[in-house]
Amino acid sequence: MQVSTEQLFTEARTQNGYLPIAVGDEQLRALYELLKWGPTSANCCPARFQFVRSEAARERLAACVAPGNVAKVRQAPVTAIIGMDMAFYDKLPQLFPHVDARSWFVGHEHKINETAMRNSSLQGGYFIIAARALGLGCGPMSGFDHAKIDAAFWAGTSVKTNFICALGHGDPAKVLQRNPRLSFDDACRLV
Amino acid sequence: MQVSTEQLFTEARTQNGYLPIAVGDEQLRALYELLKWGPTSANCCPARFQFVRSEAARERLAACVAPGNVAKVRQAPVTAIIGMDMAFYDKLPQLFPHVDARSWFVGHEHKINETAMRNSSLQGGYFIIAARALGLGCGPMSGFDHAKIDAAFWAGTSVKTNFICALGHGDPAKVLQRNPRLSFDDACRLV
Numbered sequence: 001m002q003v004s005t006e007q008l009f010t011e012a013r014t015q016n017g018y019l020p021i022a023v024g025d026e027q028l029r030a031l032y033e034l035l036k037w038g039p040t041s042a043n044c045c046p047a048r049f050q051f052v053r054s055e056a057a058r059e060r061l062a063a064c065v066a067p068g069n070v071a072k073v074r075q076a077p078v079t080a081i082i083g084m085d086m087a088f089y090d091k092l093p094q095l096f097p098h099v100d101a102r103s104w105f106v107g108h109e110h111k112i113n114e115t116a117m118r119n120s121s122l123q124g125g126y127f128i129i130a131a132r133a134l135g136l137g138c139g140p141m142s143g144f145d146h147a148k149i150d151a152a153f154w155a156g157t158s159v160k161t162n163f164i165c166a167l168g169h170g171d172p173a174k175v176l177q178r179n180p181r182l183s184f185d186d187a188c189r190l191v
Numbered sequence: 192m193q194v195s196t197e198q199l200f201t202e203a204r205t206q207n208g209y210l211p212i213a214v215g216d217e218q219l220r221a222l223y224e225l226l227k228w229g230p231t232s233a234n235c236c237p238a239r240f241q242f243v244r245s246e247a248a249r250e251r252l253a254a255c256v257a258p259g260n261v262a263k264v265r266q267a268p269v270t271a272i273i274g275m276d277m278a279f280y281d282k283l284p285q286l287f288p289h290v291d292a293r294s295w296f297v298g299h300e301h302k303i304n305e306t307a308m309r310n311s312s313l314q315g316g317y318f319i320i321a322a323r324a325l326g327l328g329c330g331p332m333s334g335f336d337h338a339k340i341d342a343a344f345w346a347g348t349s350v351k352t353n354f355i356c357a358l359g360h361g362d363p364a365k366v367l368q369r370n371p372r373l374s375f376d377d378a379c380r381l382v
Contacts, residue, residue: 004194041333043370122315
């Protein structure tokens with residue numbers, strides 16, 4: 001599928017409001033079918049996703065987020081919860097079958113935490129770019145109560161919330177002024 | 192610029208060897224000029240990049256990585272060190288000027304660490320997809336000694352290494368068999 005770097009990066013904007021256009025199951029499946037191919041270390045794929053769309057689930061989520069994010073969660077057609085499975089290593093015999101990669105992690109709590117966080121965030125980056133490739137606008141948020149979302153959405157699992165991201169057809173009228181970025185010379189060195 | 196989702200996701204592969212084609216300054220600048228637009232929380236942009244290309248720098252880096260990655264670092268035309276500035280909040284008056292966002296972080300070590308890791312990893316995801324958009328192959332690696340790279344490349348700064356990523360024109364003959372991914376139903380829920 002043809003896309004442009006303008007659509008993905010240079011002209012893409014974080015959305016703060018959404019047009020009343022639903023996001024269908026097939027779009028969410030297409031999103032996962034793109035992002036899943038992004039690389040993770042030892043193919044560990046720790047990210048898990050809940051797509052919050054029903055009225056009841058949306059209210060449950062709205063009760064867990066910072067005051068400034070309540071209206072966004074209520075208004076967006078979908079808000080995705082991007083979680084990280086802290087027992088991701090139990091899937092390694094399936095995902096990285098040629099060596100015993102599970103044994104690299106079991107009992108090494110610091111390595112588990114760091115690997116889950118780094119790689120589920122990488123997958124979060126793939127998620128945002130893949131959504132934009134499919135014509136969806138994104139409103140990523142980290143202002144919420146982690147323990148509350150974990151209890152309300154991941155109870156009984158080994159998954160913890162990393163961040164959340166509203167999805168939909170963005171309302172251009174609600175986009176804020178663009179903030180500056182660091183220059184190449186401030187952020188990069190050639191050595 | 193036109194690109195395709197095949198090039199970015201579905202047909203893109205992690206590279207394990209590189210053709211003898213140099214990667215120029217202008218390509219590395221173009222890469223940063225794309226990835227910098229990817230969203231981060233409060234526009235905190237914690238990622239910092241060193242592009243390791245010279246013979247001396249490459250040997251310095253090769254001495255810090257796991258045995259299985261030494262040849263990759265020696266052979267790739269460039270290996271990028273993706274770091275995270277643990278004092279990223281000092282740039283918030285410039286990057287997020289309309290509120291005092293710096294005060295949200297100063298003295299809150301857990302929040303600083305989590306924000307730096309989450310957002311520099313998100314930017315790592317943007318980095319990989321932007322490199323592929325520019326026709327570069329990527330070989331991300333997390334098998335290395337963090338303290339050694341920090342000492343060898345970030346001494347005297349507030350930056351710590353997140354992961355490293357070889358860049359170049361991949362040699363199709365060196366690509367490994369593709370590992371499976373989790374199905375939509377294993378990784379996602381519609382609620």
